Amino acid sequence: MASAGSEQSASERFSVTFVPPAAQAVRELMEATGLNKADVINRAVQIYAFLEDSRRKGNDLLLRGPDGETERVHIV
Secondary structure (H helix, E strand, O other): OOOOOOOOOOOOOOOOOOOHHHHHHHHHHHHHHOOOHHHHHHHHHHHHHHHHHHHHOOOOEEEEOOOOOEEEEOOO
């Protein structure tokens, strides 16, 4: 998700250590989606960037359940 006027650069390698709950979430997402670790993490970072950009613009994140009830989500 490049912002307007920015250029996409070549791939970049990062070395990070995940806390146990995050590592478990990556494993669960890999199994649920069939994606590899890099793709799961790339998608997660892009989604987080989108949500943070939306939050800065004053938008709320709402989830609507199957019953139609909405719930505001706060990311801290």
